[in-house]
Amino acid sequence: MTKITPQPGIMDIALYVGGKSHVDGVSNVIKLSSNENPFGPSPAAQEAVRRSALDLHRYPPTDHADLRAAIAAAHGLDADRIICGVGSDEILTLLCQAYAGPGDEVIHTEHGFAIYRIGAQSVGATPIEVPERERVTDVDAILAACTDATRLVFLANPNNPTGTMIGLAEVERLAGGLPDQALLVLDGAYAEYVDGYDGGARLVEARDNVVMTRTFSKLYGLGGMRVGWGYGPQDVVDVLNRIRGPFNLSSTALAAAEAALGDTAYVERSRSENTRLRAWLAEALAEHGVPSDASCANFILARFGSQDEAEACDTYLQSQGVIVRRVTSYKLPNALRITVGDEASCRRVAHCIGQFKAGAR
Numbered sequence: 001m002t003k004i005t006p007q008p009g010i011m012d013i014a015l016y017v018g019g020k021s022h023v024d025g026v027s028n029v030i031k032l033s034s035n036e037n038p039f040g041p042s043p044a045a046q047e048a049v050r051r052s053a054l055d056l057h058r059y060p061p062t063d064h065a066d067l068r069a070a071i072a073a074a075h076g077l078d079a080d081r082i083i084c085g086v087g088s089d090e091i092l093t094l095l096c097q098a099y100a101g102p103g104d105e106v107i108h109t110e111h112g113f114a115i116y117r118i119g120a121q122s123v124g125a126t127p128i129e130v131p132e133r134e135r136v137t138d139v140d141a142i143l144a145a146c147t148d149a150t151r152l153v154f155l156a157n158p159n160n161p162t163g164t165m166i167g168l169a170e171v172e173r174l175a176g177g178l179p180d181q182a183l184l185v186l187d188g189a190y191a192e193y194v195d196g197y198d199g200g201a202r203l204v205e206a207r208d209n210v211v212m213t214r215t216f217s218k219l220y221g222l223g224g225m226r227v228g229w230g231y232g233p234q235d236v237v238d239v240l241n242r243i244r245g246p247f248n249l250s251s252t253a254l255a256a257a258e259a260a261l262g263d264t265a266y267v268e269r270s271r272s273e274n275t276r277l278r279a280w281l282a283e284a285l286a287e288h289g290v291p292s293d294a295s296c297a298n299f300i301l302a303r304f305g306s307q308d309e310a311e312a313c314d315t316y317l318q319s320q321g322v323i324v325r326r327v328t329s330y331k332l333p334n335a336l337r338i339t340v341g342d343e344a345s346c347r348r349v350a351h352c353i354g355q356f357k358a359g360a361r
């Protein structure tokens with residue numbers, strides 16, 4: 001045992017637990033636990049990864065200029081105000097490092113993403129959990145929770161694991177009502193699944209207290225590559241660039257992301273299949289007596305009558321080789337989060353839940 005001790009509060013941080021990918025003794029599993037793109041990576045991204053192997057002895061660029069230019073062109077943004085990170089997780093964590101510390105408060109919603117809390121605690125700030133209204137962000141509750149110590153307000157829109165979202169007018173009202181010293185972080189990890197939604201980019205441009213984060217892990221099918229980005233006021237981006245690792249993104253990751261961005265056919269197919277199968281899955285589960293909130297993302301939150309029933313269903317699904325996500329740590333003990341897979345996976349999970357509801361154990 002070392003004699004050195006970690007900073008106060010570090011040992012209070014709950015370890016992030018990712019989605020399972022296997023079940024002991026069960027083969028041929030389908031993984032619907034991490035909101036990954038069921039179509040795998042785009043062929044263009046795979047080819048870019050192969051090509052990047054020729055230059056693995058070289059350091060990657062530190063400024064991510066090519067990827068930022070490609071993102072700016074694809075989304076109609078100012079490339080200078082984009083920062084790239086090792087997943088959007090890194091951007092969220094950098095924001096905590098840069099703007100919060102002991103004595104400061106960091107707001108997140110009741111069923112908000114785990115990294116907000118971890119990021120706040122890792123810099124000694126106090127995470128403040130704000131209740132939601134029936135699994136939907138409550139702007140009034142957030143505004144009421146703000147104090148002179150509030151530095152960051154994290155809002156995932158759509159939210160994980162609920163799948164719900166609030167409209168732009170509500171987000172605007174939130175940004176407009178924050179105290180001067182606070183920044184709104186609009187986490188758009190699932191924004192691409194919402195038709196016509198720019199993730200809050202126009203709001204970032206209209207205001208000086210909003211940062212938007214996005215990812216290549218979901219619609220773009222690159223969870224394993226770890227590429228995310230943020231778009232914010234110039235001075236915030238400048239601050240974050242000073243504290244990130246200079247070579248945070250590998251050349252392989254940069255190449256893959258740029259190629260994925262350009263593969264619009266893959267992106268469109270992923271989006272439209274998700275929309276179609278999400279509706280199908282929600283309806284199939286409802287027919288089996290399992291309701292869910294209208295989801296705007298690539299997963300649905302299936303609700304059961306009790307924690308025991310949700311647990312029993314999870315165990316049954318695992319025995320059938322279907323892995324979904326328990327969300328007890330998100331204060332949703334009666335629910336299971338199910339990623340919208342490809343058609344065969346959706347049919348299989350719906351069939352298994354039907355069998356479970358019919359008494360199979």
Ligand code: PMP
Binds near residue numbers: 086089159226
């Ligand atoms: N925000 C939300 C709401 C998420 O669900 C996730 C992924 N689980 C992330 C951010 C982080 O994604 P990544 O680091 O892969 O970009």
